[in-house]
Amino acid sequence: MLRKKLFAEFLGTAVLVATVVGSGIMATNLSPDLGIDLLINTVATVFVLYILITLLAPISSAHFNPLVSAIAFFRKELTAAHAIAFFVVQILGGSLGAIIANLMFEHPAIDPSQNVREGVNLLLGEVVASAGLIFIIFVAVKQGIDKKIPRLVAAWIGAAYFFTSSTSFANPAVTIARSLTDSFSGINFSSVPAFIGAQIVGAALGYAGFKYLTTKAKSGK
Template sequence: MNASRPAVALSRPHLARRLLAEFLGTALLVTIVVGSGIAAASLSPDDVGLQLLENSLATALGLAVLILMFGPVSGAHFNPVVTLVDWMIGARAAAGLPLRDVGPYIAAQVLGGSAGAVLANVMFELPSQLSSTDRVTGGHLVAEVVATGGLVLLIFSLARTSQGSVTAAAVGAYIGAAYWFTSSTSFANPAVTVARVFSDTFAGIAPGSVPPFILMQLLGGALGLALVLVLYPTAARAADDVVVPHSVDAKL
């Protein structure tokens, strides 16, 4: 199996196409998160629980669709933590994302996410202004470790199956569930965290809350990586298939 990995790495879509997929995928993900949050606050102004249900359902379904849409091109990381873990775990087996692509991937994700927040504001005719929602509490920070660690463990354990449709559904379901079982409503993504600064709405986060959130997300990613290596010692062989397989074939 190891012998086949270099050939797969050479057959990835061109970097420009992968970056465009990461930009668009992260942009649309944030558009879904922020847009559905705005709609939920408008449709159910007096019921926060219903607002969260509407927001989480839209995000879970939308994320699954986006993974299927862009995964064959870039792997559908849409998340700097996933990109970093993919590089770190893949380096052990000469697989996964090469170091030279890590920075461009993360830049595309952050820029795409920010564009997605602005787009959501435009569609609902709201100004793009910094959020005033302070989210930093001890419980929220612990929740971000848990949410991000669980996400990394899920993605890299499922990568071994190379079944994109299963992974898309499972990741969407996990994020949808994590909205409810974490006190932070599961940001679990530095690019999405930065992007949500630009929307002073139900889904926003104040700039001052961003650094501790991202720090906890990175810690969660490290915890998830450690669990993957312990539970699935051969997971590095599947690093090329994170989040879903994305090698070039005749159809691409």
């Protein structure tokens, strides 16, 4: 059963990153307009997120994201060993997805990104994107509307592509994978640690907000 869960996480993260990177390359091939490029990238990502979460959630809970797996560990839904295994397959799957996308468009398999993304404004964007993602997922679980998570997550990521300054990476595995492509969706590896740090902060804030709103107050308070 664990092997199936790990394969689902590997496959889901690979397809997600292949979509993000591939649609980014396709967008720049089709149009020099950055706004149109972002729209193409967003639409493809939203569609594939909905499909992947709907199909793979019954198998692995469809994390595809070390942030989600880490919080599942803190909630005692995953053991430490299983959480680490999830992290590994998510990173490997995301990396494979980037490589496949590169090859589909005749780029080098590993094409290190030259796109430096730095600045407090971009890191704040990652905090916001990650906080919202975690908040939405766990509030939906608490409210018993798990079946709506595919739509909710896809909608949040789609919106955050446009309203956050960083265009909403919100996922350490995806961030690492996107350093392997020198394309519209890429990120220079030197920018990766700060982005991941901001994502971790955002995830902690999102979960704290979830706990605050959903924990019943003690009687008399």
